[in-house]
Amino acid sequence: MNTPIRTLKDSAVIAERNLVKVKRVPVLLVYVLLSPIMFVLLFSFVFGGAIELGDGSSYREFLMGGVFAMTVLFGGIFTASGLAEDMQKGLIDRFRSLPMSHAAVLIGRTASDVSYNILSLIVMGLTGLLVGWRVQGSLLDALAGFALLLVFAYAFSWIMAYIGLLVPSPEVVNNSSYLVIMPLTFLSNAFVPLESFSGLLRHIVEWNPVSALTQAARELFGNTDPSALASTAWSMEHPVAYTLIWTAALVVVFLPLSVRQYRRATG
Amino acid sequence: MTATIQAHGLVKTYGRAWALDGLDLSAEQGTVLALLGPNGAGKTTAVRVLTTLVKPDEGSAELAGIDVLTRPEQARRNLGLSGQYAAVDEYLTGFENLVMIGRLYGLRRAQARDRAAELLEQFSLTDAAGKPSKDYSGGMRRRLDLAAALIVRPPVLVLDEPTTGLDPRSRIETWGVIRDLIASGTTLLLTTQYLEEADQLADKITVIDHGRVIAEGSATDLKARIGGERIELTLADPADLRLAARTVGSVTGTEVYSEAGSSTVTAPAPHGAESLMTALRELDTQNVRLLDLGLRRPTLDDVFLSLTGHSAEQAPTNDDSTPTKDNR
Known part of the structure; x- marks a missing residue:
C-alpha cells in the first residue's frame, strides 16, 4: 500500500514528469535564469551606492546573502x-483515481522545483562574483551556506504548495505569493541592517526566519563578522540552528496541510 | 452472483443542488452499462463517486466486490478511468505518458515500457509515440487516454463521455476500440449523452435525469416501452390512400393511421419485417405505387422524450459535463 518507499517511488515518477516539461518548454527557464541576475544587478547598483553600513564594510557584499535568500x-x-495549473487539468483526476500515493503528487512537485533553485543559486553566485562579491570564508562553509538556502527554500515551497492548492486559478498565484514573500523579505535584515529597525519591528525582524537565513548565509560566506552582531536574540546568535528548526517545522506543518487540501480540492 | 459494478442509494448535493438523488446502478461482470442522460443529469457525479474521486453524502458503491468508500485504495487497483477531457500530460510524449501511468499503477519501469509499447501499437499510435501529446489530434488524444486506462488491464473500466466533442470519424473509431475492449471481457460503465452510442455499445442502459434512475433495461426493452416497430409508407398517388390503408390493415390486423388528403400510411407491425414484406406483396398485387416504404424503429430519443417529457439533446441549466474546480 502506501509505504514510504511507494511514496518515494511515485514522487520520483512525478518529479521526472515535471522535469520533462522543463526540457520541452525551455522558455520556462528564462525567468529562472534572468530574475536572479536582475536582482543581483539591481540591488547592487541601485542600493549598493546609496546605503552605507555603519562599520564601513561593503554593502554589496552584505547584500548578496539577502538577495540569495529572497530569490x-x-x-x-x-x-x-x-x-495550481495541474489542479485545473484532467490529469489530476487520473492521478487521484490511480492506486498511487496522494502525497507523491506534491512531494514530486516540491522535489523537482529544487532544481530551479539550484540553477538560480548558480546563476546568482556567478553574477555576484562578476560584480565583486567574494566568499571570504572557507569553501566548505560556503557550500554549507548554499545547502542551507536550498533546504530552507524547500521547506518554504511547502507553504507555496499549500497556496497553489488553495487558489481558485493559476492566475491568482503570483499575487498571492507576493503577499507572502514581500513582507517576509522586507521585514528582515535581507536588504537593510538589523540596526535600522527599532521597537516591535525590531523583534519581528529578529525572529523572522528569513533574517536568520540571511544572517546564516552571510556568516557562512564570510560576508559578516558574527562578533559584530548587534543583537542578543537567540535566533540571531544561532542563525543556522534557528533556520533548521523553521525548516523542519514548515515541512511538518505544511506537508500534511497540503496533502489534506489536495484531497479535498478535487473531492 | 453479485454485480461487478454496483451502487445503492447514492446521494450527493452541492449546496442546494442535488447532483445525485438516490441513484442505484448495477452491471454484471463482462457487460456494458450505459448511463444515459442529458447534461446535468448527474452522470459525471456518479462516475466520480464510483471512481473514488468524490465521496457521496449517502449510499454505497462497490467495484469488483470492493467497497469504494471504505477501501478506495484497493478499489483503484481494479479500475481504469478515461474521462471526457483527455487526461494525459500534454508535454509528455504518448509513450512517456503511458510509462508514467504504468509506474504509478505500481509496474516496474521495464514492465511499464513494454506495456506502453503494446498499447500504442494496439491503438495505432506507434507512429506518434515520440511526439508530445499536445501535438495529437482530438481523436488521438482520446485514444491515448483510453490506452492509459487499460495499462493494468483492470477488471472495471469507466469511460466518462468517451466521444463527447469528437468528430464523427473519430467517434466511430473510438466505438471500434471500445467494442474490442468489450470482447476482452472487461466490465464497462459508459456515460453518454448520445442515444446512438448507448444503443450501439451497451448491454444495459440506465437512463437518469435529475440524479435519479428513470428507466432501465436493454435498448430493445426501452424501445418496446413506447411501442414496437411500425410500417410507414408514402404513396405515389394520394388517390390510393383508402385502398392502401385497407390492404395494410388486413396484413397487420392493427389500427392504421392515414390522414385523409395525405399520402402516408402508418401502422404498428406486430411481426416486424415479415409484416412489411407481406404488406408489400399485397400492395403490389393491388397495383399501389409507392414512393417510400420502411420499417421505422423507435429511437432512444423517442424513449427519452416519452420518459422525461424533454428531449435528450435539450440541455437543462446546471451543466455537469464541464466541471470546474468550484462545482466539484
Whole structure:
C-alpha cells in the first residue's frame, strides 16, 4: 500500500514528469535564469551606492546573502503555480483515481522545483562574483551556506504548495505569493541592517526566519563578522540552528496541510 | 452472483443542488452499462463517486466486490478511468505518458515500457509515440487516454463521455476500440449523452435525469416501452390512400393511421419485417405505387422524450459535463 518507499517511488515518477516539461518548454527557464541576475544587478547598483553600513564594510557584499535568500523564496512560486495549473487539468483526476500515493503528487512537485533553485543559486553566485562579491570564508562553509538556502527554500515551497492548492486559478498565484514573500523579505535584515529597525519591528525582524537565513548565509560566506552582531536574540546568535528548526517545522506543518487540501480540492 | 459494478442509494448535493438523488446502478461482470442522460443529469457525479474521486453524502458503491468508500485504495487497483477531457500530460510524449501511468499503477519501469509499447501499437499510435501529446489530434488524444486506462488491464473500466466533442470519424473509431475492449471481457460503465452510442455499445442502459434512475433495461426493452416497430409508407398517388390503408390493415390486423388528403400510411407491425414484406406483396398485387416504404424503429430519443417529457439533446441549466474546480 502506501509505504514510504511507494511514496518515494511515485514522487520520483512525478518529479521526472515535471522535469520533462522543463526540457520541452525551455522558455520556462528564462525567468529562472534572468530574475536572479536582475536582482543581483539591481540591488547592487541601485542600493549598493546609496546605503552605507555603519562599520564601513561593503554593502554589496552584505547584500548578496539577502538577495540569495529572497530569490530562493521566489522559487516557491514555481511550486504554487505548477500545482495550481495541474489542479485545473484532467490529469489530476487520473492521478487521484490511480492506486498511487496522494502525497507523491506534491512531494514530486516540491522535489523537482529544487532544481530551479539550484540553477538560480548558480546563476546568482556567478553574477555576484562578476560584480565583486567574494566568499571570504572557507569553501566548505560556503557550500554549507548554499545547502542551507536550498533546504530552507524547500521547506518554504511547502507553504507555496499549500497556496497553489488553495487558489481558485493559476492566475491568482503570483499575487498571492507576493503577499507572502514581500513582507517576509522586507521585514528582515535581507536588504537593510538589523540596526535600522527599532521597537516591535525590531523583534519581528529578529525572529523572522528569513533574517536568520540571511544572517546564516552571510556568516557562512564570510560576508559578516558574527562578533559584530548587534543583537542578543537567540535566533540571531544561532542563525543556522534557528533556520533548521523553521525548516523542519514548515515541512511538518505544511506537508500534511497540503496533502489534506489536495484531497479535498478535487473531492 | 453479485454485480461487478454496483451502487445503492447514492446521494450527493452541492449546496442546494442535488447532483445525485438516490441513484442505484448495477452491471454484471463482462457487460456494458450505459448511463444515459442529458447534461446535468448527474452522470459525471456518479462516475466520480464510483471512481473514488468524490465521496457521496449517502449510499454505497462497490467495484469488483470492493467497497469504494471504505477501501478506495484497493478499489483503484481494479479500475481504469478515461474521462471526457483527455487526461494525459500534454508535454509528455504518448509513450512517456503511458510509462508514467504504468509506474504509478505500481509496474516496474521495464514492465511499464513494454506495456506502453503494446498499447500504442494496439491503438495505432506507434507512429506518434515520440511526439508530445499536445501535438495529437482530438481523436488521438482520446485514444491515448483510453490506452492509459487499460495499462493494468483492470477488471472495471469507466469511460466518462468517451466521444463527447469528437468528430464523427473519430467517434466511430473510438466505438471500434471500445467494442474490442468489450470482447476482452472487461466490465464497462459508459456515460453518454448520445442515444446512438448507448444503443450501439451497451448491454444495459440506465437512463437518469435529475440524479435519479428513470428507466432501465436493454435498448430493445426501452424501445418496446413506447411501442414496437411500425410500417410507414408514402404513396405515389394520394388517390390510393383508402385502398392502401385497407390492404395494410388486413396484413397487420392493427389500427392504421392515414390522414385523409395525405399520402402516408402508418401502422404498428406486430411481426416486424415479415409484416412489411407481406404488406408489400399485397400492395403490389393491388397495383399501389409507392414512393417510400420502411420499417421505422423507435429511437432512444423517442424513449427519452416519452420518459422525461424533454428531449435528450435539450440541455437543462446546471451543466455537469464541464466541471470546474468550484462545482466539484
